Amino acid sequence: MADKQFYITTAISYPNGAPHIGHAYEVLATDALARFKRLDGFDVMFLTGTDEHGQKIQQTAARQNRTARELVDEMAPLFQEMVRSLGCSNDDFIRTTEPRHYATVQALWKRMEAAGDIYLSKYAGWYSVRDEAYYAEDEIEDREGKKYSTKTGTPVEWVEEESYFFKLASYQEKLLALYESQPDFIGPNERRNEILSFVKGGLQDLSISRTTFDWGIPVPDAPGHIMYVWVDALTNYLSATGWPDAGASRAKYWPADLHVIGKDIVRFHAVYWPAFLMSAGLPLPKRVYGHGFLFNRGEKMSKSVGNVISPASLIETYGVDQVRYFFLREVPFGQDGNYSHEAIINRINADLANDLGNLAQRSLSMINKNCEGRVPVPGAFTPEDHEILAAADAILAEARSHHDVQAINKALDAIWRVVADANRYFAAQAPWGLKKTDPERMGTVLYVTAELLRQFGILTQPYMPTAAPKLLDLLSIPADQRSFASLAKRLSGGVELPPPAPVFPRYVETEAEG
RNA sequence: GGCGGAGUAGCUCAGUCGGUAGAGCAGCGGAAUCAUAAUCCGCGUGUCGGGGGUUCGAGUCCCUUCUCCGCUACCA
Secondary structure, three states: OOOOEEEEEEOOEOOOOOOOHHHHHHHHHHHHHHHHHHHOOOEEEEEEEEOOOOHHHHHHHHHOOOOHHHHHHHHHHHHHHHHHHOOOOOOEEEEOOOHHHHHHHHHHHHHHHHOOOEEEEEEEEEEEOOOOEEEOHHHEEEEOOEEEEOOOOOEOEEEEEEEEEEOHHHHHHHHHHHHHHOOOOEEOHHHHHHHHHHHHOOOOOEEOEEOOOOOOOEOOOOOOOEEOHHHHHHOHHHHOOOOOOOOOOOHHHOOOOEEEEEHHHHHHHHHHHHHHHHHHOOOOOOOEEEEOOEEEOOEOOOOOOOOOOOHHHHHHHHOHHHHHHHHHHHOOEOEOEEEOHHHHHHHHHHHHHHHHHHHHHHHHHHHHHHOOOEOOOOOOOOHHHHHHHHHHHOHHHHHHHHHHOOOHHHHHHHHHHHHHHHHHHHHHHOHHHHHHHOHHHHHHHHHHHHHHHHHHHHHOOOOOOOHHHHHHHHOOOOHHHOOHHHHHOOOOOOOEOOOOOOOOOOOOOOOOOO
16 A cells, blocks of 8 residues: 555746636636546545746746745646645645745755866857747847847846856766656656757757845745746645655655646756756656647637636636636647637537436435435346446446546546446436336336436546535545546445435526527 | 657547547536436548558558647757
8 A cells, every 4th residue: 555656746837916717727727637646546645836036936036026925926826726726635735835844945956066076167059938948149139229038029138157067968878768768757648759859969068056146945045046936836746745855744755646737838848857857866756747728619718819817717607616627628738729718618518417417416306205215226237237347347447448548538438438438327227207007117227317317427536526525425425435436336225315415516608689 | 960759530539450430528418306407319521741662451651841839959
């Protein structure tokens, strides 16, 4: 049991502005992965948080005439509230401004320094504050006397500073060996190929300290130097385990099993991060997975286009479980996805209200009216009964294999294929017609259907942490019989059920909306 | 410029070792009435981006070409 641990993380959010759908998507998907593992018997640690240092925060705060500290203390709770409102089950929320994080980052730095991988040199070049990146002479252009990055269009300024460097170049071979020996270190495959070609193309040493601003973690024994964003931010995954305190209660969780991140920061997680850890002599995470981006009707969400929708308003409009279900089912995790009001409604009504919700409602109300509100005691099963139950029994193994590669939408497809089968089963058996002709057979059909609902209820808990338990409540399933281990134990006949109530309401368009 | 990926039914996409093109959604018709106007059944003649080639036979292999996307590099 001690070996069945699972440490999963999201990237930490940069709280320079309010949380948006991208933040919500990443954390809700990671939550589904974490919940699945918990239900599957793992001792899970699920971490998310905020990355609160850097020049952008400092400048935003300055514009508002206050300190960076004041700014992040106001912003971080917005992210915590978003995570909470999405029904997420994170075990911790780390902020990079916390003392525990400072301690870990500085310890990691010292380890890398002791390994001989850090040296002092000088860095000069065109720096974009917004991108937090340096650009070469030919990567910038002159526009009305000012310099801009040709790549991102952001303003750049000439910066010359003393900087500590990390000997990244010397890790090229070790990294390639890592990708070779651990083929699933990077997912999905497209991202792996990109990283592979990037590293094969040669690595340069990395500047890992800054002296031009001071909102960051100080470099040990180097006044004036603060740490580069990625040394600081990536290390949060380690900080939450209490490292370097080997006696910390969470020390056992390292190395992380899965870092869930956006596809834009795969390089930092798949190149820099393992190199830092190798340097410090620490075990490496098992896998890094880069998910795609979400677009509103094919367009990137932006204030100028006027299609900005906050996670909070989505939840308010559709409901938290519905929002979670939609994004997890509709978008293949790892690919970019689209969302629109129409698409969300279609999923809510077709999959949740019609297919699953209505199946529950029609079968449970028949039990309520015709079986004294108790789970019927089934008679002998027919081949049809065995077949549909076998289909349900097969879901877990398939869902598991999809979750192993973060193919969340495929796991949901697998469940809903059987939901569709269950509707066909119910229609074919037509228990309402058996009421007078063969009440015992009717009871058996209703029993089988209730058992299928139990399976669906248990299996959908990772995705819909509010609605799925409601469905299980309607079946009087005790709290301690809701894990995947309980899937194999059939519903017991004779148990009293509460009156049925709709679990997934239809979304009805109101006049005002249109 | 280099590397990689993708172009298949109105929409989103599956198509394993080459063997007469599939699913879901939407649409049309029917059945049923237990149920959240829900459910079930039936209905798809698609230049599989274009062109050429290999093969008895190619969406599936090879060449070429067009378009889109990602990563990356960049010319004195």
